[in-house]
Amino acid sequence: MSETPLLELRDLHVGFRNEKKKMIPAVAGASLTVYPGQTVAIVGESGSGKSTTAHAIIDLLPGTGKVTGGEILFEGKPIKSGDRKSILALRGSSIGLVPQDPMSNLNPLWRVGSQIKEALVANGVAKGKAADQRVVELLEEAGLPDAERRARQYPHEFSGGMRQRALIAMGLAARPKLLIADEPTSALDVTVQKQILDHLDKLTDQLGFAVLLITHDLGLAAERADHLVVMYHGQIVESGPAREILRDPAHPYTKRLVSKAPSLASQRLSSAKARAEVREQAMQTAGEIVSELQDADEHFGEVPNDVIVAENLTKIFKLRGAKPWQSVDFVAVDDVSFRLRRGTTTAVVGESGSGKSTLARMVLDLLPPTSGTVKFDGVDIRSLKGKEQLQLRRQMQPVFQNPYASLDPLYTIYESIAEPLRTHDIGDGKQREARIRELLEKVSLPTSVMKRFPAELSGGQRQRVAIARALALEPEVVICDEAVSALDVLVQAQILELLNDLQAELGLSYLFITHDLAVVRQIADDVLVMQNGKVVEAASVSKVFDDPQEAYTRKLLDAIPGAGIEMAV
Amino acid sequence: MWWYIGKRLLQTIPVILGATFIIWALVFLRPGDPILGLFGDKPASPAVKAAIEHQYHLDENFFVQWLYFLKGIFTFDLGDDFRGQAISTQLQNAFPVTVTLALMALVFEAIFGVVLGTIAGLRRNGWFDSTMLVATLIMLAIPIFVIGFVFQLFFGVKLGWAAVTVGGDWTVSKLILPAVVLGIVDLAYTLRLTRTSVAENLSADHVRTARAKGLSPGLVVRNHVLRNSLIPVTTHLGVNVGGLMAGAVITEGIFNVPGVGNLAFRSIQQGQSTTVVSVVTVMVLVYVLMSLLVDLLYAVLDPRIRYA
Known part of the structure; x- marks a missing residue:
């Protein structure tokens, strides 16, 4: 050129x-x-x-x-x-700018239209009535329906996507x-x-x-x-x-980036093959553990193959209505049933607002369902009280999305991991320390991090600590709520590998909540696709990827960036 | 919206009941007999004393006396104090001057606090900011009665710029010096709050976006930094109006302002329970209404807040 x-x-x-x-x-x-x-x-x-x-x-x-x-x-x-x-x-x-976070980049106190108009006036493109007219055209151009009414609204009345459209209109206002x-x-x-x-x-x-x-x-x-x-x-x-x-x-x-980027890696068959191996090993380990338990304790009885069975779970939140004495029902989770097989991973996929996190909280017994039951090893978790409930908490541990927020900044890494052990009164000081060393080794962290505070670790390291903390009580099930969404791709790939290895080694079962279909293929065996609180598709991971039945699932799959790119495998 | 205002006004009823009851109890527990004080050096005749006590329901028990007071509030007839002066007249005489004084102090602290605070916030860690930091520290550290007497001596007696005391025939110009003294502590708070708020908002994402749009620095500050920064400052100022009126006791004492503070102080000394509790009731009303006003103003300033 x-x-x-x-x-x-x-x-x-x-x-x-x-x-x-x-x-x-x-x-x-x-x-x-x-x-x-x-x-x-x-x-x-x-x-x-x-x-x-x-x-x-x-x-x-x-x-x-x-x-x-x-x-x-x-x-x-x-x-x-x-x-x-x-x-x-x-x-x-x-030079126009479309910034990163649509939530924080619009001034909450001004109407969207006037914020775009400002750009027109400041750059001498248009003034007064003509500028108002231009604002509506720009918003329409950015793909915002009903632009005339929308221009008079405030940013908080917009969804994230709409705000980003408004920011695009703003960036392009003066035709940079x-x-x-x-x-x-x-x-x-x-x-x-x-x-x-x-x-x-x-x-x-x-x-x-x-x-x-x-x-x-x-x-x-x-x-x-x-x-x-x-x-x-x-x-x-x-x-x-x-x-x-x-x-x-x-x-x-x-090279590493090309091989690890989930949007690209998810296309590879090799990842599906590796996953199948992991699952086989995990199910075997889980089976061994169960039979050991049964041998040791006659009262344990038959341990079912499905570690979690959720039936007809529904959660309705009451929202304030138009009149003070009225309330509106909001159905966050609508009649959801699923089974989590021992030693496997079930992924719950959906966009924000689809009810997947509410579902996770109900399974964890942190939120009472409006109706429906969750059975853990065949026991309804709502019927458990006191000691038994504490026992359940031991067997089911969460790992949350934001590794920056889920660790107490005033606790050292040692204290953070030791806390569940102390709560459940496991071991004395020496045994605990040995256990923590072992856990850190499992998540591939040097034992020197024990004395450090969360602020002194990177995002990926913190998420490893969160996983170590979840594993401290030797749970059967780990519930990962967007556990890798906040991490960079390479770190994300490392954590996914770690989760796979741990599953194979310890026979864990995962309930993996994510909005990102790209990571699902690397970790999941069964997929639950949720939309507006309902399950629209539930099938094995290969079926969902290769032969999606529902239009919504296909839409999600198409939206994975880079899906159309041919790769050198 | 109207439902919200109604709800807030209904909430004032338990507040007033509770506040008057507590104040009533405190005045009741105060040692000394106010009626005996009326007789001065003369011997008190038991018959006259009993008649006066009956007239003011002092022969009833404490709780019944409080109920009589409540009846007075709801029939808009507060009655007379022990010297026979109508309490409503006393309140009518005292409140205008205190309200004027408080509003003048408010205007003083709002203008200077916001302007100086904004400059300090825009030039964070510069020499102006550091100077203001030291100045506000001094304002906060020195007790108000020291500032009051020093200002009175310096501006009133030595320089002769302002009236030394206010007295019965008060005018707005005489109130300037007391208003400055009254507002000075809150000025320091307002200045610091504005400064922090402006400095914080300057680094907000939407301010960077506004700059990227091509707005001039002046417009960015006016449209995107100031308005956002003033929301917490408005809340602080609004809630403070009540505090200014109540806090006027010391200032009114130093400058001899015939306001509510003086009235309350005198009434407490004399054991004029009805007067004290009446003053407090009006104060509580002012407080409650001001905080309601601030909440409503908040909704005007911030479109995200809607009351239902």
Whole structure:
């Protein structure tokens, strides 16, 4: 291409000053080029410097961030971070931004329409009545139905997908030549993500602007961008046409990324084969444990093959109605039945609001069902009281989504894992310490982390601690509520492998709640697809993936980014 | 909305019952006989004393006396104090000056607190911010009666800029110095609250988005930082109006303002139980209504909040 690039970064260095006034580099020598009309994706894990690079371009680095070296050229002219006037002229009118989190990026106090109008007025596109009219057109263009009414509403009256559409309308309001899309859909459900990205693709074709797409999802990047830039530890380790990188990754990091990205890995048959082996081994181990128990204790009786049986579970929440004395019934979970076979994994899949977490809380006996029963080893869990209930809690342990929130920040790792042992009065100090060492070893953490606090560990390490804590009481069932959703792809792959290994070793049964169908194939044997509180499809994992019966399941499968990309296996 | 207001107003009934009962009990437990005090140095005739005690229901038990007081509230007839002056007249004379004083203090602390706090928040950790930090620390650390006497001496006596005392014929200009003294502690709170709130909002995601839209720095601050930051400040100021009126006792004492604080102080000394409890009842009403007003204002400022 001989034309002048729209955006060019030459050896860009960005640093953040720490408390000791020392510059910590976040981006170290990034160079990339975006031509007019081109879509370029920057891919990398959190902390790789991809968002920092994007914010440096429009001089919106947070806090103490500073460009410490290199050049940023827009249409051949350098952007200098000190030159406020010319940067102000570029923002909005030449370079638009679609930010990451639709929940926090709209001012909650202003109507959506007036926030878009602001962009029009500030960039001198339109004023007054004409601007109001334009706002409605822009919202329609972004794919928001009933735009005229919506423009007068506040952000809290919008769903996440609608807000992201409003933010796209805002980013495109002044018809910029370059749109920086910073993880535009990572906070949204897969089906909504697909709709929004499809729409953005259409707009790119229509209006001809260039896109700098920032994402952690390699599959998504490969599907949407012509050109990929892979960032790792503040450096660009590889760049080139998307398909070429996927087919023939050169850098070891890219190789790992290509082989582990769940959206891509889920297509591989090898993962299904590996899973089948894990299951066989786990079921065998579980069987051994059960027969041992039966030998040891005559009263134990027949232990059923299904460790959890849920029948006709329904949960109705009462919501405040229009009048103070009225209430509206909200059916969160509607007549759900399933069985969890010993030593296997059942995945519950659905979008946010489908009732999957409510289901998990009822199974854990943390929330009483409105009707229906949960049987654990053939015993109705609601009939258990006192000591027996405590015993049940031992056998069923949860691992939650957010490893940052589920560990007490004031407890050391040792104390966090020791707490369930203390609660259930297991062992003395020495035995507990030995047990904790053993657990940390099982989840592949060095025993040196025992004295540390959660803040001193990475996200993946914390989730390992949470798993170790769940395993401390030797449970039969572990309920993972979005246990890997908050983690980077490579870490996610590690945790999934760990869960698989532990299952094979200990004969655990998992109830695995997730919104991400891509990880299901790597961990699950049976799948329950939920929509609006109801189970729409329940089948084995191979059946769901290869021969989905319901339109909704097919829609979910289609929405996995990168599904259409042919892979070098 | 109307249901919500009605519910809140209904909630004031137990609050008033409880507050008056407690205050009534405290005044009742106070040692000394107020009627005996009326006779001064002269010997008290038992017959006259009994007649007066009967007139004010002092011969009844404590609980019945409280019920008589409640009857007075609901029939809008608070009766006379032990000196024969109508309590309602005393309240009518005292409240306007205290309300004026409190509102002047409110305006003073709101304007200076918000303006200085915003500047400090926008330039966090700069020299202005550090100066304000030290200044507010001083304001919070020095007791109000010290500030009051120092200001009175300095601005009133030495410089002659303001009236030393207010006295019976009060005017707004005479109240300026007492209002400043009354508002100074809350000024420090308001300033700090505004500063923190502004600094926090500056790094909010939606502010970055506003900048990315191409808005000028001035517009960003005005439309996206200030309004969001002022919500907690409004709550603080609104709830404080009641506090300003109640807290006026010391300031009114120093500057001899003929307001509610003085009235309450005098009545407590003389054991005028009905007057004390009447003053408290009005104060409780002011408190409850102000917090209701603040809650309603909150819904106006923040569209996410709707009362049903």
